[in-house]
Amino acid sequence: MGTIGERIKAALADRHQTQAALAQAVGLSESAMSKAVAGSRSLSSIEAALIAKHLDVTMHWLVTGEADPFEVRLAARHGYDRPTGTYSCDPSADMQVLEDIALVYRQAQPA
Incomplete structure (x- = not known):
């Protein structure tokens, strides 16, 4: 494009x-x-x-036409269990952090 x-x-x-x-x-x-x-x-x-x-x-x-190199991107955090070699992810554990980040953005740019 x-x-x-x-x-x-x-x-x-x-x-x-x-x-x-x-x-x-x-x-x-x-x-x-x-x-x-x-x-x-x-x-x-x-x-x-x-x-x-x-x-x-x-x-x-x-x-x-290119992705913004400064765009904020979110990545899920995960846990890794070495003995079993499995990953786990509990998004609810990060909800407070994400809500705090969203609050900062809303305060910085009121509607």
Whole structure:
């Protein structure tokens, strides 16, 4: 996917959404959205950010087509029992930590 327009189209298809619905959600006319997706109109940084947010993609991916190298990723912790060679994972043990992290993000960026 070489262009922002192609990435917008792909993200819309993945979410079974239309350009018209996206245009309305981010406050653009259908014509402006169509031209942006076709590449005959540039997006402002604010418009691109709103599109990325609505499509639940990173700005980095929207602009470059590559995964954001600074995106926060979660990995489950697990235990390893050496005698049996088995792994175990209890996600409920991490819930308080994850809830605390979520609280920090909500406080940093209130709705």
